[in-house]
Amino acid sequence: MKAVVSVIGKDNVGILAKVANICSEYNGNVTEVTQSVLDDVFAMIMLVDITKLNKPLSELSDSMTKLGKDLGLSIHVMHEDIFNSMHRI
Amino acid sequence: MINVYDILETIRMIQDECLDIRTITMGISLLDCIDSDIDVACKKVYEKITRCAKNLVKIGEDIEKEYGIPIINKRISVTPIAIISAACGCSPVKFAVAMDKAAEAVGVNLIGGYSALVQKGFSAGDRELIESIPEALACTNRVCSSVNIGSTKTGINLDACKIMGRIVKEAAEKTVDNNCFGAAKLVVFCNAVEDNPFMAGAFHGVGEPDCIINVGVSGPGVVRAALAKYPDADINEICNIIKKTSYKITRVGQLVGVTASERLGVPFGIVDLSLAPTPAVGDSVAHILEEIGLEQCGTHGTTATLALLNDAVKKGGVMACSSIGGLSGAFIPVSEDAGMIDAAKSGCLLIEKLEAMTAVCSVGLDMIVVPGDIPNDTISAIIADEAAIGMVNNKTTAVRIIPAIGKQEGEELDWGGLFGCGPVMKINYKSASKFINRGGQIPAPLHSLKN
DSSP: OEEEEEEEEEOOTTHHHHHHHHHHHTTOEEEEEEEEEETTEEEEEEEEEOTTOSSOHHHHHHHHHHHHHHHTOEEEEEEHHHHHHHHOO | OOOHHHHHHHHHHHHTSOOOEEEEEEEEOOGGGOOSSHHHHHHHHHHHHHHHTTTHHHHHHHHHHHHTOOEEEEEEEESOHHHHHTTTOSOTHHHHHHHHHHHHHHTOSOEEEEEEEOSSOOOTTHHHHHHHHHHHHHSOSSEEEEEEEEETTTEEEHHHHHHHHHHHHHHHHHTGGGTTGGGGGEEEEESOOSSOOSSSSOOOOTTSOSEEEEEEEOOHHHHHHHHHTOTTOOHHHHHHHHHHHHHHHHHHHHHHHHHHHHHHTOOEEEEEOOOOOOSSTTOOHHHHHHHHTOSSTTSTTHHHHHHHHHHHHHHHHHTTSSOBOSOOSOOOOSTTOHHHHHHHHTTOSOHHHHHHHHHHTOOEEEEEEEETTOOHHHHHHHHHHHHHHHHHHTSOEEEEEEEETTOOTTOEEEEEGGGEEEEBOOOOOSOOHHHHHTOSEEOOOOSSSOO
16 A cells, blocks of 8 residues: 655755655655656655554645645645546556 | 656646545435434434444545545435424424534534425325425524425426425525525425435435445536647547546545445445536536537537536446446536626526526526515426426436525625525516416326427
8 A cells, every 4th residue: 555745846955854754753665756856846756655654644644734834835645546546447 | 556647637636626526425314213202203313313424524534634635525414304204293393403413513514304205295294394494494504405396207296396486485585694595405306316415405215225425526627627628629529538537536436435435334325426516716517618619608509518518427437436326417506606607697697598408417407596576486487397307308307596585686695605606597577377376296208209
């Protein structure tokens, strides 16, 4: 089971570190990261293994939303099932 | 492996194009709450609803966070109260109060099922319930009511049509301080369905299991945005784009429904394949029709475009979910759709055209504000017209019109939120009283020799 963490917003120091830090707090294992900075816009998609999470995914999602608010970024956590459902027959 | 393009597409649909799950509705049977003592029965009703639905809102919110998709409403539908209250032999308003309290206790915003099914006649409890609707809607906040007055197999109960004209008016009059909101919570059906998750017409049919989860999806904004990328596509391509989009939307509905049913320990019922608009910018069914090529919704061509839209949505959605049900037709509530509101205000969209639109697909004359001085028999005649369309075409039709007490054409009623605002629309004042007052039953139509 994986979750997709997406981060979009103005580039700044330590975004990746802070997001990854929350993942580790919840015992989520980051398995893949794609990231780009275009015209000062930071965009990152992170795949996180959530099978061994120490708290419910909804709480991880709350923490990320809060981090997003603090940093002025748009951060979303979504279970991979939603993408698999929508884009695979 | 999930690819980045798919991830971004999904995020864009949710963030920019208003993709959401419109409602998770828990259907609860109240048949085991029947008691000849109304207070005992109401206590059982309250206990059963709060027991079955105690985790509904919490689990809905968890799913929202985990999948990152908004679930706008969590709601409850119950067995038509006329069946439950029949044994009590008195006014069933106490049931409405019990439903309202239970809904408040579990945190849902609407509860449907203050209903009666009288398509072929009135049985014990039906008349008392119908007569109590205006009071029940005025003294509660969350209760929704519906009455089924006709069906393809039984014909139309003209006596019930007549009564409902008066009841709709009284529901508006009793809530005149609240923008006549009572009438917005009352739906008159022909061919009502038993597993509809959408309010205000939801009730839990007697053929349904004890408790069940039904899901209604939304996504007019997503369909419009998908079409906007292909301005020169021919109509077959347009249908294909709608089908593909509808497939994706419905898959999300299926996922959310199955997850909710697993966590609640309740069987999963159906996905209602409907494009349900909201007054929010970018969430309008009318704008899809305009994207297909109408200058404004309501003009000539509206019926044809709506027919193809509705059909393509179903064709796309049908493969995406395990079971389809409910109303499954594009909704065209005037007050809840930004494009419809504009079209009605500009005079491009008239009741007559809306009626024609309901013949090819949509669910009915929905959230239409009419002048407060509309005669009761004229409301009855509007209901009879709409029911006739449903009866003959083998489909569900509904009437939810709101007489704006004390207001005239050109003014408007504004409820805010999901209910939106509606301009008072022009009606035809020539009388249909003699027809309505004849009473009796319009016979069921012949289903051969079709033309």
